Amino acid sequence: MDKNAFIKDFIIDGTSNYLRNVSIDNVIFGYHEKELKVLLQKPQDMSKWHLQGGYIKRSESIFEAAKRIAREQTGLEDLFLKQFKAFGTPQRTKDPYFTPQLLSRITGQKIEEDHWLFDYFVTIGFYTLTEYSRVKPVSGFYMDECQWWDIHDLPPLLFDHELVIDEALKALRMRCYNYPIGLELLPEKFTLPEFRVLYETILEERLDSRNFEKKLKRIGIIKRLNEKKDIGPHRAPYLYTFNKELYLKALDEGLALVS
């Protein structure tokens, strides 16, 4: 989105296009080699970062809005997006780093104090988890930086986004305890250690490989292939794929791979 489109969309048209007082924030978790990251962006002229977010068009549902925002800002279609919580307090979007003056300076437009963008916003939080490398961070006129941050080493965040990320992480972990995870995340063929390490990274706890594998075998959720992966100077691990039928069944009925 360039400057003129931005001005027309948010400053001039504003609430004739978008709902007032409600927003969407997407917590986009990225996984890659034992690291869990969050995608954050930073508007120009600001030293605080924030989540991918946006507003709800009058023609779309909150879920469609979340998907559109994710698509616009990461290029990702068909993300697994999960609504986890709404956040709303009068103070949550008051922040000396986000002011009408800043927006005036950037856009060259006169922005009033009571402009809708600076009103009280209830935000609906969604999260998703994706393979790191699938994401093409999109920057534009207003957002001039967009990058991954380790969840243990976040930069200063705007508004209550630290809380939002925290709650999203809780929700993601809760999901791991009750449903399988990994289908959209791991490559088509993956090794058992890769699968286990994914869980260990998200849950931040070590899992016994023998017990974990035993359980997987019993459930039947993964299939061993007659191929091995070359991992250099070590014993080559077998490759596996998901048994999609059983995986989807487990998504439906719930399944505790760890407890």
Added chain:
Amino acid sequence: MDKNAFIKDFIIDGTSNYLRNVSIDNVIFGYHEKELKVLLQKPQDMSKWHLQGGYIKRSESIFEAAKRIAREQTGLEDLFLKQFKAFGTPQRTKDPYFTPQLLSRITGQKIEEDHWLFDYFVTIGFYTLTEYSRVKPVSGFYMDECQWWDIHDLPPLLFDHELVIDEALKALRMRCYNYPIGLELLPEKFTLPEFRVLYETILEERLDSRNFEKKLKRIGIIKRLNEKKDIGPHRAPYLYTFNKELYLKALDEGLALVS
């Protein structure tokens, strides 16, 4: 709330008091003797019922708004209120039973088509579960009926409130599977069958009294008293109380009383 207050609050002041495009809906479940009910209300001149709901004041958080709305409409303080999901689609509040014409007729005011009350609303759903008899349904000028309905026998509902109730019920059941329930609901002293029947009613499944009791004893979450309850021409059951310390611990850490 009388007619003049209603008109001033919602028609005249409107969005200078309240957030636009966001609302709260409380699903108030009531339990009483093996029955699970929902509290619904009906505006005058309408044949559809709906949930207790309202709008968010600019001075309060969504949680405070939910509590205030519950208090105003049921007289209950200190309810256990749990946010479970947000609902938002452009169509969800379009309903031929809820129109500017209806509101004009009731209030005697001219209500425009684009009045904020008829806009697209994203609603934040909260649920609670309470003892049936604690609730004092409050009716007013606009709401002229308020009563309990069996969850299996609901009247025609406004908007998407059937869906909202459905999701609230799912969330309530999910909670039963992961946390203890009953402290705010059962009397100070209760019998084991009362406790079990509460679970059976919510989950709609029969539980084996021997296994259920065995588990409760192991967890230690309830204490048997040296008293029995007189239930007439039957063997008198022992009375129990909760071990509050362990109960609160279980609320914190999670506890599957049923699986």
Added chain:
DNA sequence: TCAATAGTGTCTCTTAGACAATATCGC
């Protein structure tokens, strides 16, 4: 031979779940 990682089997203990007979109470 070494360093690094993958792969595998057994034992114990806890728990879930199935199951039915006896006790108590008021009438």
Added chain:
DNA sequence: GCGATATTGTCTAAGAGACACTATTGA
């Protein structure tokens, strides 16, 4: 004695969790 409800124990099978050695690979 009858009808209704409460109370109680045992067995089996599945699963969780603890635990350590061997195999493979490339350098």
